[in-house]
């Protein structure tokens with residue numbers, strides 16, 4: 001969006017930490033443990049409610065199937081509902097047919113739960129890259145208006161080098177169109193840093209983040225923040241909650257994983273609160289509609 005002031009968007013990849021870790025470790029999908037996802041969802045909803053801002057929640061199918069009530073609660077508070085896939089698998093490890101099935105099942109489940117269409121998607125692990133751009137075609141065929149899965153910089157596990165950083169309407173090989181809302185990166189000392197979520201957002205001190213976002217806003221750059229429910233929770237999270245005997249991580253591995261997930265996590269709540277209270281926020285859908293409406297002609301996205 002090239003209007004002034006720049007727009008920020010808070011996107012939440014709505015998933016349960018222990019359900020995902022358990023599935024990744026045992027291969028079995030089980031209901032989320034306890035009421036953690038309730039508390040974490042409420043933390044986000046209350047923060048948004050206090051600031052009067054709306055966010056986009058990308059809903060993971062394997063969680064939504066057990067907690068449709070929470071999905072309806074989020075939608076009922078006026079936030080946008082999008083998709084985060086069914087099985088939380090790296091999309092670039094699936095062939096086109098399997099990718100379609102994962103997205104179709106996610107679309108059907110979520111639209112059934114809320115009784116309304118959904119228009120956008122965030123891939124697990126930002127796993128849309130130059131090898132599987134057909135994911136965008138699948139989304140367009142499901143009726144989606146936008147995708148927000150691409151990091152416009154090549155990082156260790158994801159991203160596309162030199163992908164345009166601005167929100168853009170693309171013409172797809174299947175003749176349809178889609179708006180891509182890339183994740184925000186910040187130019188810093190000749191590097192592009194993914195400051196708008198994840199480990200960078202946790203580790204960077206607040207004064208540095210304030211400077212980064214002030215500069216992005218001054219340059220009228222849109223900002224896509226990406227978060228997870230557990231990041232708003234200052235309670236300790238553990239990678240070894242309820243595994244069957246003998247299947248847990250070793251002690252040193254548990255220690256390292258827990259350190260990674262817990263270090264500086266308690267700082268996130270106030271960082272996001274500050275941004276919500278100081279900047280103009282819109283949902284992904286509002287942003288995508290604006291881009292589509294104000295694009296004279298779509299850019300061409302190459303067939304992969």
Ligand SMILES: [Zn+2]
Pocket residue numbers: 013015084088123124125
């Ligand atoms: Zn995820």
